[in-house]
Amino acid sequence: MAIFDAAATGLATVASGGLFGLLGAVVGAGAKYLERKQKAAGDREERSHELALLQLETERGDRDAENELRIHQADADAAMRTGSYAMPVTVSGVPGWVNAVRSLFRPFLTLALNATAAVILVLLITSLGDDSAPIILWLSSEGPATELITYMVHSLLFAANTATVWWFGDRALTPPGQKNA
DSSP: OHHHHHHHHHHHHHHHHHHHHHHHHHHHHHHHHHHHHHHHHHHHHHHHHHHHHHHHHHHHOSOHHHHHHHHHHHHHHHHHHHHHHHSOOOOTTSOHHHHHHHHHHHHHHHHHHHHHHHHHHHHHHHHTTOTTOHHHHHHHOOSHHHHHHHHHHHHHHHHHHHHHHHHHHHHHHSOGGGTTO
């Protein structure tokens, strides 16, 4: 019966880790949405100011060719600015290997947690048919060491599931043009 209790607790841990990871992905996507919305409002205000200035210059009526040139130049500047926003941002003064390690940390952590959880799952599955297997004897025993190891296994399953759902959930909720930013 202790095996079924441990399995049920493990499944509950995995489910709560998934929900926690999904919550993290949704919160991250919401923050990104609010940031983009605020930036768009600022850009809109800046553009409306520039547009008002261009309209005043156009209303004066002098030098139409020069006004056209300025309008095209403003459009080109806006296109360049938009293109520069799409480029990945690097922190100045930080070596490239630091950014590489930073960008690989989340995939490494997710892979390491899931690999460790897989090894534990394989050990559990392979020992289920053998009543004399050490892991079965351990699961049926009582004591503080058993509780601690059970807690560690549940924490690992929770962390692995949280990392996986958060990573893939965050990637799924990020617009295609910003996945490398």
